[in-house]
Amino acid sequence: MKIVFLTAGAAGMYCGSCMHDNALAKSLRGAGVDCLLQPLYTPIRTDESSIAQDRVFFGGVNIFLMGKLPLFRFIPGPIKRLLDRPGFLSWATRRAASTDAKLLGDLTLSMLRGEQGHQAEEVRRLVAWLRDEIRPDAVILTNLLIAGPIPAIRRELPQTKLLAILQGDDAFLDHLPAPYREQAIERMGELGRQCDAIIVNSRFYGDAMSRLLGLDPRQVHVLPLTIDTAPYRDQPASPVTQQPNTVRRIGYFARISPEKGLHQLVDAFIDLARRPGCEDVVLDIAGWLGEQNRDYLDRQLAKLTAAGLGDRVHHRGSPDLAGKLAMLQEFDILSVPTQHEEPKGLSILEALAAGVPVVLPAKGAFPEIVEPSGGGLLVPPDDHHALADALHRLLQDPELRARLGQAGRQWVLAHRSVDNQATELIGVIDKLR
Known part of the structure; x- marks a missing residue:
């Protein structure tokens, strides 16, 4: 053929x-x-x-x-x-x-x-x-x-x-x-x-x-x-941070733009950072940044700085394959709270393949990934308080994070x-x- x-x-x-x-x-x-x-x-x-x-x-x-x-x-x-x-x-x-x-x-x-x-x-x-x-x-x-x-x-x-x-x-x-x-x-x-x-x-x-x-x-x-899935089969699952008050990373990995919902995650992170036991949680932002969205990213970083969280956010650029695999190994959770109804979710599958649990809005294609995989939590769309609650739940429960991460990894490697x-x-x- x-x-x-x-x-x-x-x-x-x-x-x-x-x-x-x-x-x-x-x-x-x-x-x-x-x-x-x-x-x-x-x-x-x-x-x-x-x-x-x-x-x-x-x-x-x-x-x-x-x-x-x-x-x-x-x-x-x-x-x-x-x-x-x-x-x-x-x-x-x-x-x-x-x-x-x-x-x-x-x-x-x-x-x-x-x-x-x-x-x-x-x-x-x-x-x-x-x-x-x-x-x-x-x-x-x-x-x-x-x-x-x-x-x-x-x-x-x-x-x-x-x-x-x-x-x-x-x-x-x-x-x-x-x-x-x-x-x-x-x-x-x-x-x-x-x-x-x-x-x-x-x-x-x-x-x-x-x-x-x-x-x-x-x-x-x-x-x-x-x-x-070949690059993910050759590496271990992302390790789970077990101890509270140690650095735990929430990751955003998608094109940096309003429709991908970074501002929702920033608002949720500001809420989360004020909660007891989350003093050392950090936010890592990665993905392609076009010229038309540089002001958008700057506004989100300024919002975090105004909240006193400027030292707890890191912009990690748009990594190549080796950089992506290394970065996912550091994430404890991935969240991409899109504003639009996502038709695919490529970075979601990549995170799950690396053993990283996900927290996503219950819309678009996301339920078709999270529900059969058991690799994360779904939250009401456009609700940064609900997003913060779900992130907090996973951060406070390393066993749950490990269980979801393992389930998601096994499902992607077997079926996707x-x-x-x-x-x-x-x-x-x-x-x-």
Whole structure:
């Protein structure tokens, strides 16, 4: 079986979707599938070795210039190809993750229109490559926002099966102003209904996106989120701090942004820090920080300093794989109290695999992880007092922390390996052929 996996580069940031796409493509290869991981927009950045192709289609600089400067489409092809070189794209887009999505409305709709959009030339180039050089049995798209070429692929490769993964498309849509959002939703629904299968990582997200996009629930397949468990099998579980009044660490590990709820955890930590027996509890903050959210982080750090807790919070940046594994070994609890309804929860699985119990809001995909794993506690959403209570309970009960951490680790290692998901995905494609 030959598969082309179209993944969307995230302009130099560590992106959960990119990392998962890379791990899944690698696992598909390990299962004997001839799988090409093909970046669109920009090269991908992962915390493990990337197997992505060097070539980039729909290079971000080209796409922007085509959409904003109509005469750019008449520039000779060799010059445009220079702008698609991975090194240039990595340099030119290293700050692009801070671009406000409201500015991308025209470009989003143009991409979704495919051959009728400003990027028609790039659509033809991609489809010609698929038709003339690759001839895949299946094409997998990492989201429906890149689905504009689907009608052309369907026409030129009628036997090729088309699958799209939904993994956070709504978060981008919610940043688009009217009427772009409504038009994008309508077009994504049209393109989604042309796919042979839609893949989601949680029942919650499958139901929500089926309603939003008007998809046939019968074409939606739930393949639960997974991670590459190999690095976690090779290390012991995170040790449990047994003694009170010793340093215990509450960890936040996610993109640093309002929708991921860091401010909720900061408010809960301020509440928690005032309670007896929590005098030496510290808060560690890690994850990708885009330029547009630096002020947000600064406000949270200022709030902690004003509460007299500035020396008990540490910003640990965006670690690579080795740094992430070492950091998780130090956490006693992980909490990511998202404001939005999280469709995945990659860092949650990573924490559980390391033996770290979690405290999460009871919404989105989180109950589908916490309840079957037994690896943590669920709290009412948007209630920092309830969050503080749950954190306090775990901090005061090391045996409970150890029990939850062990249960979560065993569950992830047994049931949420990316190899399992690769096998399930191959099964879905086989049934379509």
